[in-house]
Amino acid sequence: MTDKKPSVVMFSGGIDSTAVLKRLLVETDKNIYAHHINIINGEGDGKRLIAEAVTVDQIVPYMKKTYRDFNYSESTIDILQINPLIYNFPRLMKKRVWDYDDDRKNIRGYMWDIHVCAYMGSILANYIDAIELYSGDRYDPAGVVENNLKGCDKIAEGVWYPHKPVTLTPLNESKIKSIQYLEKELLDMTWGCRKPQGEAWPYTICNECKTCKQIETALSETS
Numbered sequence: 001m002t003d004k005k006p007s008v009v010m011f012s013g014g015i016d017s018t019a020v021l022k023r024l025l026v027e028t029d030k031n032i033y034a035h036h037i038n039i040i041n042g043e044g045d046g047k048r049l050i051a052e053a054v055t056v057d058q059i060v061p062y063m064k065k066t067y068r069d070f071n072y073s074e075s076t077i078d079i080l081q082i083n084p085l086i087y088n089f090p091r092l093m094k095k096r097v098w099d100y101d102d103d104r105k106n107i108r109g110y111m112w113d114i115h116v117c118a119y120m121g122s123i124l125a126n127y128i129d130a131i132e133l134y135s136g137d138r139y140d141p142a143g144v145v146e147n148n149l150k151g152c153d154k155i156a157e158g159v160w161y162p163h164k165p166v167t168l169t170p171l172n173e174s175k176i177k178s179i180q181y182l183e184k185e186l187l188d189m190t191w192g193c194r195k196p197q198g199e200a201w202p203y204t205i206c207n208e209c210k211t212c213k214q215i216e217t218a219l220s221e222t223s
């Protein structure tokens with residue numbers, strides 16, 4: 001292990017963060033601290049959480065063996081617990097809190113994943129005296145992600161001293177480039193679908209969610 005100051009990499013097991021993690025392991029000698037958050041937000045009836053957990057369990061040992069060793073940790077955040085208290089969420093969804101039944105699976109986490117990642121990532125970065133934090137989402141021309149990234153910086157500013165700007169993953173490269181960068185064995189291990197189908201793992205992808213569509217488009221342009 002290196003004595004360099006750590007770089008924190010938020011890792012979901014999707015194509016983007018897998019490509020970033022591989023790039024940092026292969027092309028740099030940075031002291032990598034990869035971190036995965038089990039975000040309990042009800043997405044995909046709670047199956048996305050499980051799909052990602054299984055995925056990172058496969059990818060992390062693979063990368064350590066294939067590229068080089070790195071530090072890895074996980075945390076769990078239950079966002080569903082605060083949803084019923086949030087005014088904006090039901091308003092946004094044009095529903096009132098009491099329109100939902102008690103089944104928490106039906107309540108979709110209102111918080112952006114990247115804000116959760118910025119929060120936990122910054123806490124970790126502060127704790128281990130990191131020099132940088134890789135987090136975020138694919139750049140979105142509509143500006144949604146760009147604005148959320150500003151939020152990430154504000155969050156980091158609050159809990160990480162001295163705070164550094166959050167580095168947007170996947171380093172402004174296209175989905176196609178990320179896909180091409182991953183060898184098939186690794187690409188096949190990644191999971192991106194937000195609405196996994198089936199009763200138990202291994203799930204199948206839905207082919208309909210935003211991420212499935214992005215991957216489908218990128219794959220068709222790659223072949």
Ligand SMILES: [Zn+2]
Pocket residue numbers: 192193194195196205206207208209210211212213
């Ligand atoms: Zn999907």
